[in-house]
Amino acid sequence: MADFLICCRNLTKAYGHRVALQGVDLELGRGRIVGLLGPNGSGKTTLIKIFCGLLQPTLGEVTIDGQAPGVYTKSIISYLPDRMYFADWMRATDLFDLFSDFYADFDRQKAMDMCRALGVNPHDRVKTMSKGTKEKVQLVMVMARKAQLYLLDEPIAGVDPAAREFILNTILTNYNEEGTVLISTHLISDIERVLDEVIFLQNGRITLHNSVDNIREQEGKSVDALFREMFRAMPMEGGGF
Amino acid sequence: MLGKLLKYDFRSVSREFMLLWPAALVIALVMRFTVFSGTGSESNQLPDLVNVLVVLAYFAVMVAMFVIALLFIIQRFYKGLLGQEGYLMNTLPVRPWQLVTSKLICAVVVTVISCAVAFLSMILMIPLTFQDIFNIDFQSLWKNLADVFPDMVLLLVELALTMLTGLVASITQLYVSMAIGHLFGKNRIVGSIVAYVGIGMALNVIFTLGASLLSALNIYNWMDWNLNYTTGVHLVLWLLIVSDAVLSVVFFFGTTYILKNKLNLE
Amino acid sequence: MEWKLTDDRPIWMQLSEQMARRIVAGQYPPGSKLPAVRELAADAGVNPNTMQRALAQLENDGLAVSNRTAGRMVTENIAAIEAVRRNMARQLAEEFLSAIQDLGYTRDDVMALWKEEEHHG
Numbered sequence: 089m090a091d092f093l094i095c096c097r098n099l100t101k102a103y104g105h106r107v108a109l110q111g112v113d114l115e116l117g118r119g120r121i122v123g124l125l126g127p128n129g130s131g132k133t134t135l136i137k138i139f140c141g142l143l144q145p146t147l148g149e150v151t152i153d154g155q156a157p158g159v160y161t162k163s164i165i166s167y168l169p170d171r172m173y174f175a176d177w178m179r180a181t182d183l184f185d186l187f188s189d190f191y192a193d194f195d196r197q198k199a200m201d202m203c204r205a206l207g208v209n210p211h212d213r214v215k216t217m218s219k220g221t222k223e224k225v226q227l228v229m230v231m232a233r234k235a236q237l238y239l240l241d242e243p244i245a246g247v248d249p250a251a252r253e254f255i256l257n258t259i260l261t262n263y264n265e266e267g268t269v270l271i272s273t274h275l276i277s278d279i280e281r282v283l284d285e286v287i288f289l290q291n292g293r294i295t296l297h298n299s300v301d302n303i304r305e306q307e308g309k310s311v312d313a314l315f316r317e318m319f320r321a322m323p324m325e326g327g328g329f
Numbered sequence: 330m331l332g333k334l335l336k337y338d339f340r341s342v343s344r345e346f347m348l349l350w351p352a353a354l355v356i357a358l359v360m361r362f363t364v365f366s367g368t369g370s371e372s373n374q375l376p377d378l379v380n381v382l383v384v385l386a387y388f389a390v391m392v393a394m395f396v397i398a399l400l401f402i403i404q405r406f407y408k409g410l411l412g413q414e415g416y417l418m419n420t421l422p423v424r425p426w427q428l429v430t431s432k433l434i435c436a437v438v439v440t441v442i443s444c445a446v447a448f449l450s451m452i453l454m455i456p457l458t459f460q461d462i463f464n465i466d467f468q469s470l471w472k473n474l475a476d477v478f479p480d481m482v483l484l485l486v487e488l489a490l491t492m493l494t495g496l497v498a499s500i501t502q503l504y505v506s507m508a509i510g511h512l513f514g515k516n517r518i519v520g521s522i523v524a525y526v527g528i529g530m531a532l533n534v535i536f537t538l539g540a541s542l543l544s545a546l547n548i549y550n551w552m553d554w555n556l557n558y559t560t561g562v563h564l565v566l567w568l569l570i571v572s573d574a575v576l577s578v579v580f581f582f583g584t585t586y587i588l589k590n591k592l593n594l595e
Numbered sequence: 596m597e598w599k600l601t602d603d604r605p606i607w608m609q610l611s612e613q614m615a616r617r618i619v620a621g622q623y624p625p626g627s628k629l630p631a632v633r634e635l636a637a638d639a640g641v642n643p644n645t646m647q648r649a650l651a652q653l654e655n656d657g658l659a660v661s662n663r664t665a666g667r668m669v670t671e672n673i674a675a676i677e678a679v680r681r682n683m684a685r686q687l688a689e690e691f692l693s694a695i696q697d698l699g700y701t702r703d704d705v706m707a708l709w710k711e712e713e714h715h716g
Contacts, residue, residue, distance in 0.1 A: 142420065142594040143595075144593065159424055162421065162422040172413060173414060186337060190330070190422060190423070265643075281640060281641045284645070313602060
């Protein structure tokens with residue numbers, strides 16, 4: 089086991105002329121719930137996609153549990169993308185079969201239980217499900233694994249407050265002690281209390297990386313309040329996208 | 330892991346073709362009993378218009394089958410690995426070559442079965458009775474063929490290999506073009522088409538150059554072979570097999586290289 | 596008792612205080628076993644590590660003890676609980692007195708007010 093679960097050195101990603109990440113250095117430990125916070129276009133999704141191997145960095149390097157993104161890191165990462173990623177003729181149970189086949193740490197029974205708790209019928213075709221239900225299925229698939237690293241890209245944007253509460257509870261009760269959860273979001277107030285530490289990302293750079301308690305102690309205000317201040321004081325350059 | 334991937338890829342094959350293939354055969358059978366039934370014109374009671382429609386339907390289904398097969402091959406790769414589904418497939422703990430191989434095997438199988446269905450449907454159309462089929466003297470048929478082509482078996486194997494390598498080369502050319510195209514950020518489709526056409530033109534140039542080089546070197550005279558008809562056929566077939574195999578390997582590893590080192594799902 | 600978390604201070608401090616309040620109020624009696632960290636964390640909707648830190652603070656304050664086999668228990672040292680309770684009460688009284696003195700009441704006025712309230716209540 090490597091000391092740090094995630095290690096980034098000078099991680100840089102450019103899309104043509106637009107720089108999405110700029111020299112990111114980061115070390116993340118195990119057993120933490122970490123918020124990746126930043127306005128839209130600050131590079132959150134790019135960073136997460138590099139971790140799970142969907143994007144290749146332009147410069148710099150990243151290791152997950154000591155290894156460059158590859159078959160091993162994919163086997164220990166559970167990734168919730170910012171979009172639907174399955175063919176909609178499948179049923180949720182088909183997807184569970186697929187995950188059982190490919191991920192040794194997928195707990196099918198747990199997935200079925202979580203579906204029941206969420207009021208999702210796993211035998212329905214994905215096509216007939218509402219957007220919210222599809223997102224729940226995807227969350228179930230991701231959280232029913234006993235992964236070392238959970239990468240959740242905007243899991244709470246666009247869902248109703250009840251679902252949001254459920255998602256946070258699912259994360260809190262289902263992640264394992266060895267596992268680190270990295271949640272990207274721009275809605276901080278809802279998740280602040282579940283976080284150990286936060287990373288502020290702005291224009292592709294890390295501007296702050298500290299524990300929630302330290303921030304509250306030092307600043308005397310919530311991370312949410314600090315975030316609003318920081319990002320009001322410095323409007324985004326170039327308007328992002 | 331490849332087996333598991335195949336399991337899921339073949340599910341999409343069966344979804345797409347489980348109706349189409351039998352439909353083609355059924356229409357062929359319908360034609361056998363309508364359009365082509367009986368040699369005497371009296372036995373054909375259907376008006377000409379219906380016959381025309383049935384024939385049209387058959388050709389429509391045949392064309393549709395191959396168009397759908399081609400689209401299927403392209404879409405399963407483009408959408409399945411470079412589109413939304415790519416988020417799922419490319420985060421599975423499998424190697425890129427396994428992903429590509431699984432798609433490739435599916436594509437080959439779809440093409441081969443489609444061709445087989447087309448062939449079978451034509452046979453079905455011929456109004457043969459079982460009696461007729463049993464009466465065909467396969468032995469003497471084979472013997473006559475073997476007289477003309479003494480190495481019939483070898484030739485058939487070579488032909489099959491030629492078609493297979495040609496098929497694999499064509500499919501992997503599509504794959505590598507899409508893989509190159511996806512590097513073009515927002516203009517992926519245009520990039521893919523440009524890559525495909527570009528590769529095609531490059532191959533053309535290479536083959537033309539190769540051919541003129543061969544004739545310039547006057548290689549046929551050097552070899553002083555007694556090039557009878559069959560050796561010539563063998564030689565040509567093997568040239569095709571080897572060149573297509575080489576192309577397939579280059580395209581395949583080009584594709585997996587890009588998926589492994591350059592993947593950019595934006 | 597509901598968890599109340601405000602924005603201005605570290606969450607673990609607030610959790611620790613509220614756990615202490617539950618202990619002195621007898622919701623978790625002396626010598627009883629405390630719920631698991633995970634359970635408490637889920638109930639409060641907070642990170643288990645944060646709850647862990649809050650409980651560690653309870654141990655520092657002498658309100659809880661860790662037992663290798665049985666987990667974390669409320670202390671059996673009633674004097675210790677009583678001391679914390681006394682402290683809390685004193686703090687409340689101080690806050691009350693300072694607030695009411697700001698309104699211009701003297702201590703005697705307060706006593707009179709107290710009796711009056713008791714009558715009404």
